[in-house]
Amino acid sequence: MSAYAHQMEREYSARSLSNRENSGTEMGSRYVMESGFYMTSFAATIFIAGLVTVGVLLITLLIALTVMLQSCQSKSSGVVEIQKASDDYNDCKMFALYAELNGLEADEFPSICRAFAIQYIRVGQYARDLNATMQVVENYFSSIMPLKNGLDVVLIDIDDILSSNPHHTNLLMHRFGQFDCSGCIEEAKHLKHLLIFRLYMKLQASGWPLILLSRKSWRQQNATVGHLISAGYSGWTSLIMRSDDEVHVDSCEYFSRRRAGMQKDGFIIAGVISSRMDALTGPYLGKRIFKLPNAVYYNLDRQIGKSVPE
Template structure:
């Protein structure tokens, strides 16, 4: 090959090599440009991922809180509805127990709990105060017109506070977390009945006290009533031996009939129990004091607390 030809071949080879290297560099540049990211872009990308993650977590938390809130509201609504149902059911059951003179052991256990809630939440105190206001308002507008006008008061609510008639110790109330509230309710009832008693006596009303207790308890009953502040009554009626096995409604009806024959005129009867408020010869106005349970509260709690 001539020197010129050799020179041309070298030059062509050099150009080819140069062209191939340039092509490879270009190719390398293109490939690298597909994966390369500046530090600023990397920062933005990572920040975006963190933001999206935080938003997602926040959304999950919000949904969880909403679900819990809905569940709590739903549970509260169900419990409130159940509590309202229990209260209404027990109110009706108690009323029919009184009307039909059912025995204490027929009172549902759930209603004993409802009765304690009635006291614990303060509704009993409000009802008792309202009833006393109605009684005092009525007697504030009238006065005795005849010598035989009398007011009958059931005092067994007071006598039940006497230790002789209350055999249940306070720890039984602790089973329901209501030992203090029951004692407070009994004290309030005692004070309000005593206040009413004193007002009626001061306004000239002869007071005849009624009890379901036997005549053999007269001395103890008199002693306790006087100690509790109840004095100067016209008469205290207790059951004779022949009346001990009588239905209480019949017993009270019989006593009212005797009073009428003796010339008394019953103007009003005040009691928390239905047995004395049923039957003939009830007078002009009867008042029923609120009663958490049909029968004695201590007896109901004892039955509930005692294992079967």
């Protein structure tokens, strides 16, 4: 073969190889382009799905945070309200003690304390306090014995025994109607009378001479005796009521004078039982004093009763 023929063959081979390479390149390019197009669509689908998922998660998280925030605000508000109610209750308790010690009148009570006084009765705390106090009194007198000479006496405030005028209670219930405590005041009074009567019978059965004290005038003696007997009380040693000279004497001074007279006559006061501070303060109180629990409502009841004839 001539040199020219060899040269032509090489050029043809080179062109063929070049064409195959170019053809491969074009095919590869198309493949890459086509492959790139499908990958981009798949990636876009995944990306969009991811965005949707993240969006749903963010919305869920936002809702959860909103609910949690509302719950926290509600709880925080509840805690504040409970704390405020607790503070008000403690303030009213202290004011009630101050009022009892100083004999304050009904119009000197903060209005909010009237609501707490009813709540004290309605939730049963007054009944629990009264039962616990009575147990203390009974335990004390069951641990000692009276002297045989009849001079070892127990003083009982009968104004805790006698029921209030029903007109007083009706006025009181009308005043407290806004607190929805229908009947709870009467139930509290009934429980108090019941427990005092039980204590009275136990002391009498144990041989204790009982001297009854009242703030009322002796002019009401017949009505008072009749009331006591109708309520089941009998067998007391004496009933002490105000003389005409003592009608305008401060009740604390009145009780102190009477106790002083008893001791002068040789009586030994083993204990004084009352729910009112005027009977439990001053000299000549004897060996023990027992303060029965008292709700604030009592002072309101007494104040209302002043304007209602007996």
